[in-house]
Amino acid sequence: MEDSLDKSLIYLIPDWNENTELEEDRVFTLSKFFSKEGYQNKVLLTNPIPFLRYKLNGSGHTYNNIVRVFDVLQNIKTDMGHPLSLEDLALPPDIDKIYTPSATLLVRKEKVFGKVSYxxxxxxxxxxxxxxxxxxxxxxxxxxxFVSEKHYLNKKYEVYKIKYFNELGENSVSQIGKDLIIEKKGNNFLKDKYTSLDExxxxxxxxxxxESTHKQSDHDISIVTTTEKKIIQQTQGLAYKGKMIRIITDRLEEDREEAELIVDTRTRMSKxxxxxxxxxxxxxxxxxVSDSTAQMQIYCKISSIHPQEDKxxxxxxxxxxxxxxxxxxxEIDDFKSMERAKFTQKLIxxxxxxVSIDSxxxxxxxxxxTAKREKQLFTQDVEAVRELQDSSDWSKYVGAVNANLRIDYIYQPDSAMxxxxxxxARIYLDLEDKYNMLRHSKAISAGIPIxxxxxxDFITDGKNGFTLKDSNDEKELEDFIDYFIYNLRNWNKALVHNVNIIEQHESDNIIRKWREIITKKYEEKN
Structure with a gap:
């Protein structure tokens, strides 16, 4: 029997922008999964992302299956080229450049008239x-x-106009307020003016x-999107032969399209x-390797620290x-909260x-x-503490230093970090404001309790973790940590349970689910 995915071209339409964390994005993850399993898929991008190739490369994804739909709007024809440097620009000869760690200032007659961001x-x-x-x-x-956009801002830094350009420097489209003006009309536009960029x-x-349906007439086309309002509005009424599949995200917007709805977490099924x-x-x-290390490390993830998290x-x-x-x-998302935690640590x-940490x-x-641990201890380091070693305060300072060294912080880590x-880590402690399914899957992959x-979706209370009834209950939290930290048998049971979860999520099982969704449509047609 022919695989229904083999004869289907899957179009994925996300709402990516230059700030999207691709590793945490459902559509990005799906595209990588389909590509890895050998199924044809294309990602249609409806937003401009000026450094898209570098963004994709940094996340380990190929550029070949990306269609930059916004390029059609801008009348951009090229996929080649290299980023410009400051030296490539035809700046006036009387311009001085002042280099700072984060930017370059352009100065003329002792006045800053430009700031270069990197x-x-x-x-x-x-x-x-x-x-x-x-x-x-x-x-x-x-x-x-090339310059792809020019943003015009008033004195209050409010954008009142945007001009979009192609690689030839032609102003193809302008946006004034919500209105979109087609400056260089092509065959793709029915009107000269639109009430919004989305229209x-x-x-x-x-x-x-x-165009794709015409070229791929021998394929059934399945479209996979999320349920954000913008994406639903852009994709209603599309011409294609196949199926519309929408992945429910935080909310389900009104959708006139006859679509198959998917949830990727059981926590949304009842809603x-x-x-x-x-x-x-x-x-x-x-x-x-946490079971083979001397230190039992607790990995604690917090979005930000409010009074209840302080305790x-x-x-x-x-x-x-x-x-x-x-x-x-x-790992604390908010920088000020991280500094607050460090200050709390210092006081405690x-x-x-x-002792005084500043002494x-x-x-x-x-x-x-530190030098002794790194086996880089010099004579001057030994001499510096010789007198202190003979004092009654030595054990206090050693205890304080060792305690400080056992507590670490990471800020905005990448996937590898x-x-x-x-x-x-021995345990993953999730105190985030929102449920992060990707992070839970990574903890399960490492085999540790959550x-x-x-x-x-991944926690079975008492087996491979616990769900806190009250995240502010210090006693409950400590009991749950102790359950796995100080009882190796409980920790090993969690490891076995996590391996079973990983096996349940093998790619063959997931592909079968996608095949069933797409096949159901064909059976309904016939």
Whole structure:
């Protein structure tokens, strides 16, 4: 029997922008999954992403199955080229450049008139020019080597107009307020003016789909989108031969399209009464080494620290201070909250050991212990603490230093850093504001128990983790941690349970679910 996915071309339509975290995106994850399993799929992008190729490369995804629909709107014909540098620009000869760690200032006659910004890839991404009337113009650069957008801002930094350009420098489209003006009309547009960018993009998307349907007449086309309002509006009424599949995200917008609805988490099934459950973030066998390390590390993920989290953070720090077998790693999304946690740690350690972390004595002991651990101990380091070693305060300073070294922080880690931290963690403690299914799947992949404030697709209470009834209950949290930390048998049972979960999420099982969804449509047709 012919595989229904073999004769189907899958179009995935996401709402990506330059700030989208691709690793956490459902459509991105699905595209990688389909590609890995050998099934044809294309991602249709309806937003401009100037450094798309570098963004995809950083996330380990191929550019070949990407269709930049916004390029049709801008009348861009090329996929080639290289990012521009400041030296490529024809700046006036009397311009001075002042380089700072985060930007380059353009100075003329001792006045700053431009600021060059750089992206995470190290390339020039934007120049903001100051105008004589106090307004601004932002030139946005594309990774293919041209100015793709100009944003016009008033003195309050509010954007009132955007001009879009192609690789020839032609102004193809302008956006004034919500209105979109077609400056260079082509065959893709029925009108010269649209009431919104979404309206014009819907027309372009329809054109792209009609072209694709004509070229791929021997394929059934399945469209996979999410249920964000913008995507539903852009994809209603598309011409294609196949099936519309929508993955329910946080909310289900009104949809006139006859679509098959999918949920990727059982936590949403009761809310939306949808029976098609297909997980997207799949755990992979990537067991860690925490069972063979001396330190038992707790990985604690927090979005931000409010008064109720303060007590939990303090109790976790105190627990690690009292037990030298434990270590703690905090991942805190909000930078100010992370600094707050560090300050709490400082106060607790100073109070517990009766020392000052800012003192000269502490710094000498810290340098001595760190150098000794790294086997880079020099004579001057030994001499610096010799007198202190004979004092009654020596054990206090050593205890304070060791406690500090057992508590670490990571901020905005990439996927590799997260997996590395989970690889050595004994428990994953989830105190995030929202349920992060991808992160839970990574913890399961590492084989470690999860203690979470959220109901999870991956947690079976008492077997491979616990769901906190009250995330502010310090006693409940400590009991759950102790259940796995101090009872190796319980931890091993969690490991076995996690391996079973990984096996249930093997790719063959997931592909079969997708095949059933698509096949059902064909059976209904016949």
């Amino acid at each position: 992206n995470d890839y190290g390339f020039m991404s934007k120049i903001r020019y100051l105008q004589s009337d106090g307004s601004f113009i932002d030139e946005v650069y594309d990774d293919r080597g 014009a993009m819907r027309e372009v998307l329809h054109y792209v789909m009609e 939306n009464k949808v029976q098609n459950y297909i997980p997207i973030f799949l755990p992979q066998l990537n067991l860690g 939990i953070v303090a109790s976790m720090i105190q627990k690690v201070i009292k037990d030298e077998q434990l270590s703690l790693i905090f 350690i100073e109070s517990y050991f009766e 000269t004595e502490y710094l000498k002991v810290e340098k001595y212990i 997260i997996e590395d931290a989970l690889n050595s 203690i979470s404030k959220h109901t999870s």
